[in-house]
Amino acid sequence: MTELAGNYDVVCIGGAMTGSSAAYFLSENPDFDGSVLVVEPDWTYDRANTTRAQNSIREQFTNELNIRLSQFGMEFIADFRRRVEVDGHSPEINFRGTGYMFIADDEAAYEELERESHDQLALGAEVEMLRPAQIAERYPYMNPDELAGARVGGMREGSFDGWAFFQGLRQRAMGNGATYIKDRVTGLDVDGGRVTRVRLESGASVGCGFAINTAGCRARDVAAMAGLELPIEPRARTSFMFDCRTPIEHVVPLTVTPFGVHFRREQQHYMCGTVPTTDIAIDPDDFDIRHDEFEEQIWPVVAKYVPQFDQIGVVTSWGGQYDYNTLDHNLIIGPGSDVTNFLFANGFSGHGLQQGPAVGRGLSELITYGDFRTIDLSPLGYTRIERNEPIIENAII
Ligand SMILES: Cc1cc2nc3c(=O)[nH]c(=O)nc-3n(C[C@H](O)[C@H](O)[C@H](O)COP(=O)(O)OP(=O)(O)OC[C@H]3O[C@@H](n4cnc5c(N)ncnc54)[C@H](O)[C@@H]3O)c2cc1C
Known part of the structure; x- marks a missing residue:
């Protein structure tokens, strides 16, 4: 197990597909020179839904953002082995x-x-x-x-090895210097509208520049630690x-x-x-x-x-x-308005593997530049939850 240093620029709370994709894209971004910590209690990933999915990707959505999110996933899959190579090795994703x-x-x-x-x-x-x-x-x-x-x-639509997909991102993120620690986040210290410390089950705690909620089905509990409501x-x-x-x-x-x-x-x-x-x-x-x-x-x-x-x-x-x-079956990405350095990447409702690469890239842009640079994902932000304004997507499976 890795010993914890005092502060990390970014802490991902959950280290399956979404947490690993955020760690991957941050650590690949030449303009980001900070440190990344990924906290994940279950290194078997047996109960992460990343390992319980049906591992498919499509561009037949009805919302433009969902189409573009998945199209980047397709691009990423087409060039997967090169993008995740570590010391000359990369997993075979076996796309069909x-x-x-x-x-x-x-x-x-x-x-x-x-x-x-x-x-x-x-x-x-x-x-x-x-x-x-x-x-x-x-x-x-x-x-x-x-x-x-x-x-x-x-x-370009089809199926792939979901385990290889996520492990490729995880291993490359680790190879790039992201730290993975086996622990569980149990509390967040919030001060002046910012998460200042992340508290862990082991009793340790770390300071953070940003915290990202990548806790999948437990995202609501993690949001509550910062006093925020999440309809997941x-x-x-x-x-x-x-x-x-x-x-x-x-x-x-x-x-x-x-x-x-x-x-x-x-x-x-x-x-x-x-x-x-x-x-x-x-x-x-x-x-x-x-x-x-x-x-x-x-x-x-x-x-x-x-x-x-x-x-x-x-x-x-x-x-x-x-x-x-429960509002609209779509991703929620970006800061909760009252806690500006606490980012969501939750609520995929069945699309989180294929959207994982574009979401990781979007989080990296938000943290590094303060806004989205490739796909403007701001309509999928938290404010729509506060305004109770669903984004419409008809092709939910
Ligand atoms: C039956 C099924 C079929 C699917 N098919 C597809 C598909 O074909 N295509 C597609 O794109 N998507 C599919 N999905 C959806 C996809 O699996 C998820 O959207 C995606 O895996 C979400 O990844 P995640 O990392 O956000 O969450 P998860 O994989 O659930 O991981 C969350 C992680 O957070 C950790 N965690 C929880 N609480 C804490 C805490 N307090 N501290 C630290 N860590 C914590 C957990 O241990 C877990 O590892 C399917 C899902 C299911 C169930």
Whole structure:
């Protein structure tokens, strides 16, 4: 374990994807010459949602900022090994481009997907609208009778190894000099509208220039340590991997159905999930698997669209949590207005892996230059929470 020095310019509270991305981009920024401390109690990351995700990236959002955040994630993935290399080594991210497919059951839904595609195309996204006959030609395993059409993304959308993604950032940040310490933040000293000290479970404490809340589903508790309210709560999301008796020989995009059920291929199996019928706040220690969801919600839906999914069996499953922003399901980034050096990077509600690189870069800009330089993320700031003004995003999975 690393011995703590008295002061750090930046302290990240939580060291999974978001904390490690902030540490990475700060330590890569030639204009930042400060010190970075990442405090993380669980070095197995077993309960970080970073290791419980479905590891996919898309540009089919409806909000411009979400599109641009993910597009930077795509750029980062395309050049991943070079960007995270340490002493000639970097992890293999194993990106598989498949596209996402958003299904429309009726004409109104098709027209809505098409309307959204105009903004996506204007922002450089690779998307196209398909009618049932075109879907049947490209994806012959789909049942065209159940479809009015779909919007399909290009091969920059797809899936990757989430563990390698986050570990690449973490190891490079450490290689650049960021300090990781195994401990838990238990309190923040606030004086004159600034966090002055970060208190740790071990009894140690450090002074800080900036503190960043990168605590995922526990972000609300950490915000409360500085006297701030954050509308974020853990929501259960179970993932299932299933096997199908008849293999599919074609590309299987990450397919999003109108029922909230989604599925994609994972090696020789298929990964899927849905939104629980009763979607409420759960205990942050609750990683229980909601077994009933598979038979009651998922199976009937996947078999409706893919007839050969009539004969499938669950291979494995695991519990996870969305760090769910109850105001608008979108990221909150930047300072809480009453505590100016305490930055949020929370509330991803299911998009935090793909948005991780752009968020880390944005935090580095905010700390180094006092404003965002590449993507102006200020509309995603905390003041919208205080004003109770949600940012609209229609494509929530
Ligand atoms: C089922 C599922 C599927 C998903 N699929 C995708 C996907 O396909 N694509 C995508 O982009 N995103 C996906 N996500 C979302 C993504 O996993 C998260 O948004 C992302 O991992 C958030 O990273 P984080 O570092 O902010 O939080 P976490 O990974 O949850 O990490 C938070 C860390 O903070 C630490 N911490 C907590 N409290 C303290 C404290 N007091 N002091 C110090 N440390 C503390 C914890 O130990 C933990 O390691 C999915 C999530 C789930 C659950």
